[in-house]
Amino acid sequence: MTSEAVAILGGTGPEGRGLALRFARAGVPVVIGSRDAARAAGIAGALAPGDGLPLSGAANPDAARGAGIVLVAVPWEGHERTLLSLADELAGKVVVDIVNPLEFDDHGPVTIRVAEGSAAEQADRLLPRSTVLAGFHHVSAKHLLDEAHPVDTDVLVCGDDRAAKDRVLALAERIPGVRGVDAGPLRVAHILEDWTALLLSVNRGYRANTGVRLTDLDPARRRL
């Protein structure tokens, strides 16, 4: 079991807070990052006050520096600018992009085309000294934050570095109810990102917060 520290950049939103809470509950040290250090600290302190969780808040650069694995959960609008400003702090780190480039209109979610192919590939371009993966796109923030609700989903992770991917899959599985799945190379990240829009479309039709499971998948058959 890994217990390396995790930072969640832009971790003050629902998804970041939900992941922070569940990781910290599992004993993983987590730092919530934000542009505003005081806000990050306030949100970390409010997540499970008095429970003594290994959970704190910091400005994004400080959060990144202290972590082995850094999750990127900033809004798509701030994605490029934020990562560009943190290239030094993220050098040598495993960076997991969990951002979904999408917007909404009257008919529901719409995917946004990214010049690089995906948010994760944009991160990969902006962070040449980091190992960039993509994952955690499909975990319902609502369910993560509701600790009475068991998490029931696969976390699909893609990337081109097998060792880094193994670390992130192990991290994902620290959350009870999560199965980590190696989804392949980084170039499939756009499919993972767009799938979030599909789940939101289903959620809209069924008033739900769906997750995803792959069937007929035996983890023991993963190729070396």
Added chain:
Amino acid sequence: MTSEAVAILGGTGPEGRGLALRFARAGVPVVIGSRDAARAAGIAGALAPGDGLPLSGAANPDAARGAGIVLVAVPWEGHERTLLSLADELAGKVVVDIVNPLEFDDHGPVTIRVAEGSAAEQADRLLPRSTVLAGFHHVSAKHLLDEAHPVDTDVLVCGDDRAAKDRVLALAERIPGVRGVDAGPLRVAHILEDWTALLLSVNRGYRANTGVRLTDLDPARRRL
């Protein structure tokens, strides 16, 4: 329970044969369509010989004419040409595009960008007198053809006509082990099509034939 006849254009491939077999087993009359009527008839006859299934083969235009719901399972390369040639026969029908525009290289599957957004939206442009939906992209042909293997997957269907979508969801659920899910409007079809490449990428990594299930979804909560 609907028992309206189904045609599967380009139904001589593994996916078409698999769906034809499972539908026919469930009592749905199925016609496998092909450019070559004799080949279609031969394949239909060989699928479950002597079992008296409501299964036959015909040339694509004849198959289309006799059916209420027509599944399009042609190779992507022949998609535009085939549909253009069948616009008259498909007029007034519910057409379900199950085609996945993708190719393969040394690193696995690669999605193909379609000018209209998706194969299904291309079909919608080519068939203005038909009601075009998309669905059935993620059902493993191998599992469909292996009747000893229980099918364990959701069939996600998208489209802009609610009544047509209900008919197709009901058809999907004729296959034991399938749950039909309304995935939203036709414009999300590209996400369903691309997801096939994601499953193939996972299949490659795990020597598997995966399917997909959405979790935390209550069919009774579907909006009217």
